Amino acid sequence: MPPLHELPLRAKLVLGGLVLLLLLAPLFAVLTGDAYLLRLAQRIVIYGLAAAALDLVLGVAGLVSFGHGAFLGLGAYVVGIAFTHGFEGSTFLGLEPSQDLLVLAPLAMLVAALFAFSTGLICLRTRGVAFIMITLAFAQMLFFFFVSLERYNGDDGVALWSRNDLAGTSLAADETWFYLLALACLLLFLLLGLRALDARFGRVLRAAKENERRMLTLGFAVQRYRLAAFVLSGAVTGLAGVLLANQSYFVSPAAMSWQSSGHLIVMVVLGGLGTLIGPVLGAAAFLLLEDLTPPLMDLLVPGFGQHWKLLLGPILIGVALLARRGLLGLLLGTGRG
Amino acid sequence: MAEAALAALELVKRFGGVTATDRVSLELLPGEIHALIGPNGAGKTTLVNLLSGELVPEAGTIRLAGRDITRTPAHRRRHLGLARSFQITSIFPGFSALDNVALAVQALAGSSFRFWRPAAREPELVEPAQAALVRVGLAEKASVQAGALSHGERRQLEVAMALVGRPSVILLDEPMAGMSPDESRRMVELIGELRGHYALLLVEHDMDAVFRLADRITVLVYGRVVASGAPAAIRADPEVRKAYLGEGD
Numbered sequence A: 001m002p003p004l005h006e007l008p009l010r011a012k013l014v015l016g017g018l019v020l021l022l023l024l025a026p027l028f029a030v031l032t033g034d035a036y037l038l039r040l041a042q043r044i045v046i047y048g049l050a051a052a053a054l055d056l057v058l059g060v061a062g063l064v065s066f067g068h069g070a071f072l073g074l075g076a077y078v079v080g081i082a083f084t085h086g087f088e089g090s091t092f093l094g095l096e097p098s099q100d101l102l103v104l105a106p107l108a109m110l111v112a113a114l115f116a117f118s119t120g121l122i123c124l125r126t127r128g129v130a131f132i133m134i135t136l137a138f139a140q141m142l143f144f145f146f147v148s149l150e151r152y153n154g155d156d157g158v159a160l161w162s163r164n165d166l167a168g169t170s171l172a173a174d175e176t177w178f179y180l181l182a183l184a185c186l187l188l189f190l191l192l193g194l195r196a197l198d199a200r201f202g203r204v205l206r207a208a209k210e211n212e213r214r215m216l217t218l219g220f221a222v223q224r225y226r227l228a229a230f231v232l233s234g235a236v237t238g239l240a241g242v243l244l245a246n247q248s249y250f251v252s253p254a255a256m257s258w259q260s261s262g263h264l265i266v267m268v269v270l271g272g273l274g275t276l277i278g279p280v281l282g283a284a285a286f287l288l289l290e291d292l293t294p295p296l297m298d299l300l301v302p303g304f305g306q307h308w309k310l311l312l313g314p315i316l317i318g319v320a321l322l323a324r325r326g327l328l329g330l331l332l333g334t335g336r337g
Numbered sequence B: 001m002a003e004a005a006l007a008a009l010e011l012v013k014r015f016g017g018v019t020a021t022d023r024v025s026l027e028l029l030p031g032e033i034h035a036l037i038g039p040n041g042a043g044k045t046t047l048v049n050l051l052s053g054e055l056v057p058e059a060g061t062i063r064l065a066g067r068d069i070t071r072t073p074a075h076r077r078r079h080l081g082l083a084r085s086f087q088i089t090s091i092f093p094g095f096s097a098l099d100n101v102a103l104a105v106q107a108l109a110g111s112s113f114r115f116w117r118p119a120a121r122e123p124e125l126v127e128p129a130q131a132a133l134v135r136v137g138l139a140e141k142a143s144v145q146a147g148a149l150s151h152g153e154r155r156q157l158e159v160a161m162a163l164v165g166r167p168s169v170i171l172l173d174e175p176m177a178g179m180s181p182d183e184s185r186r187m188v189e190l191i192g193e194l195r196g197h198y199a200l201l202l203v204e205h206d207m208d209a210v211f212r213l214a215d216r217i218t219v220l221v222y223g224r225v226v227a228s229g230a231p232a233a234i235r236a237d238p239e240v241r242k243a244y245l246g247e248g249d
């Protein structure tokens, strides 16, 4: 992806239009009185944040992490565990947990970052298929840990009765407000991420993806930058987990499952590897397919809707064949080839 | 005698049964061009990899300006002033020629934990990169994607990447390989201009170029140094003629 300021006019218009669409989604939902639409838009923005964060590692640095569900789940569990103790009036490690996003979001990002740092030190010793497997293995370990953690209902997960507060006001008070908050997180990450891509940091990641050996002989301590990308990506995915828990009023180990990690990868690839913006489109496409295709398929063949993922394969192949940079490439007309 | 810019002492490297580097000792004096010749498979590239830090020797010592760097990782060695180019061109095909060199500058220009300012607009990176491109004669190709450069231009680009940051030692692994006669001639000229500014280890097959450029020649056969000395002495050495140059050549 060329620097933003170098994009052709058409691309700028498309990107501007997308942002406008995202901003107008709640207005549309309010006008039509359609709560479903607003909730869908919330999920798109939150999964879009997770997918864009994964793209930093997957598309930009070329490291196929099959374990990003772990970060999503960790973020969600910070909310779930805080809620459980708040609800019971009990303490966690002797502390009375806060229910404020201003505390929980940074805490979740820190927890996810620490997990990314400690596992990344090991994962990044490997490349290619081994990296895929070892990131998956760490996520699976965490998955089974939470499945067997009876204190927080094991694989049944934690149902939340309320959302967190933001500086004293509940996020449950207003769905539009919650949506705009998630959107702000996404746009902030995209802004910082796209700047970083063209700054020194992003250059190191992109060049190391093309030719690691050369980077080393040029004098770059490549691993340090990759680890930093992995940690940043994990932390932001953890933030998405916090938002997701609040959005769905539910926290469970399913977010850490290999399926969850796989869905994030599909969103990134579908939307456009290494573009950060593309994965948001990928998330939108994926969630729309998930919501819309089952009823359509049920109409055609009753009972067939649950197998909607059968469609994912052909769609992914189609996008892969048509566009090098996924849906974003198709939209911008720059990614063909 | 001046202190060697780079010195290898009794280096040994084995690959399974093959001893690719067999107790090799070698010195590069500041400002001199030291040619390393030998038949294919003699262990020239292996020696360059040992010196640049991409391989670790089983025995022996490497000193850079007197400092033991035998176990220093490759990326640290570049910061200490040891640069190299590759026999098989190793560049970043998706980046422009200028950005390839700017990356080389960036590696030496402080931390790359910078997230906001576009690297393309850092004069600290761009200006030295441009100067290096001018030096190797690639200035007009600055904005061309490296992957779209001709073979010879890529080799020039490699040299430009090795030049930035004023290293004290440059290892050039067959910089003329696969070049057209015209491109080779320009490369020979360029390498000649580098004499006096850097200690150069030049691995090369083209004997005309070697004898034209080298202040000293070391001959490697089966991983072992069979001769080392001034070009005239090497040319006359019967051992070398037999093993490598070929009688009546």
Ligand SMILES: Nc1ncnc2c1ncn2[C@@H]1O[C@H](COP(=O)(O)OP(=O)(O)O)[C@@H](O)[C@H]1O
Pocket: B015, B018, B020, B038, B039, B040, B041, B042, B043, B044, B045, B046, B047
């Ligand atoms: N990575 C490696 N693994 C196994 N054998 C190697 C490796 N690199 C080089 N060799 C062997 O070491 C010997 C020297 O190779 P090389 O250093 O490439 O020679 P040259 O550059 O002089 O042609 C050859 O016999 C080659 O097959």
Ligand SMILES: [Mg+2]
Pocket: B044, B045, B046, B087
């Ligand atoms: Mg070789």
